[in-house]
Amino acid sequence: MTKTIAWGLTGAGHFLERSFTVFRNLKFENEHIRINTFLSSAAEEVIRMYGLEDELDSISNGDYLEEIFLETKQGKSWPKTGRFLLDKYDALVISPATSNSVSKIAYGTADSLVSNAVSQAVKGGVRVFVVPVDIAGVVISELPFAIDREMCQKCVDCPPRKECPYNAIAEQIELLKCTGCGICKDLCSYGAIKGGPVKLRVRDVDTRNVEIMKDLEGITVLEEPEDIIDAIENL
Ligand SMILES: Cc1cc2nc3c(=O)[nH]c(=O)nc-3n(C[C@H](O)[C@H](O)[C@H](O)COP(=O)(O)O)c2cc1C
Structure with missing residues (x-):
């Protein structure tokens, strides 16, 4: 049934x-x-x-x-x-x-x-x-993609910004435009773009x-x- x-x-x-x-x-x-x-x-x-x-x-x-x-x-x-x-x-x-x-x-x-x-x-x-x-205690959650500003080298010719198909990258990633495709992550030679785990207290x-x-x-x-x-x- x-x-x-x-x-x-x-x-x-x-x-x-x-x-x-x-x-x-x-x-x-x-x-x-x-x-x-x-x-x-x-x-x-x-x-x-x-x-x-x-x-x-x-x-x-x-x-x-x-x-x-x-x-x-x-x-x-x-x-x-x-x-x-x-x-x-x-x-x-x-x-x-x-x-x-x-x-x-x-x-x-x-x-x-x-x-x-x-x-x-x-x-x-x-x-x-x-x-x-x-529910309780500590939760490990996953963040979507973001630019780590301490790692970003502010390249004039920033490949992630140029290649983003959704035009979602300025100083930061505009999450409301981002589709999580991850192209930017691979294009940044400095590893400044990442998602990943984050810990938070309930x-x-x-x-x-x-x-x-x-x-x-x-x-x-x-x-x-x-x-x-x-x-x-x-x-
Ligand atoms: C990337 C992202 C992840 C989020 N993850 C959580 C989450 O894990 N738990 C949570 O309570 N709110 C999370 N939020 C916040 C909620 O989306 C926000 O509180 C929203 O108003 C919830 O509305 P809803 O309950 O009608 O879906 C997240 C927001 C963003 C932008």
Whole structure:
């Protein structure tokens, strides 16, 4: 029997690649899974920065119940989330879930595409799974490409700046133009362009919001993206 999964993506770099790996595997290793994606405005930007736009198009190919719904193309009453009341979905999975979206979900706010999807899913009896990026302790996240200004030699004829197909490089990389293609990284002879790991401390308030979310009806909190596979299999 075909399972239809709604995938809510928020604007987190952390767990992003791993969430994509999980959904890519779900889609291409199972004939009977459809994935309909709901993208927050921040997710739309962040996915581009990490070079994942084309991949998303292959996971949700645009057919009915496999569409990509963009927050930036919606109004403020979120008509697309009405589908959660129509018995169309087997589950809604939010992965990765930013601390911003987690706080909205924890307090029942429904004023963004993803938080509204959660609200409608619970009202429609659709199981919701959330993978928060900030649970507790220290998190190692991945940064998109940036110029290390201490390593940059300010070459007049800067090859990354000249060759960037998106004209995204000035003094810094303009992340809203960057597609994460990585051409610039190889063109800089001084190794001044890099992405890479960054360590950050989870705030108490974010840990508390995750705990609140765990007690909410209809919502299951998962610790990492790979847990989604079992959750979907056991539906
Ligand atoms: C490259 C990049 C990576 C980000 N990664 C994270 C992250 O890992 N966790 C997080 O909570 N916010 C992260 N943010 C910030 C969110 O995108 C921002 O708070 C946004 O308002 C969240 O909106 P949303 O919850 O509607 O997606 C990141 C922003 C950028 C530009």
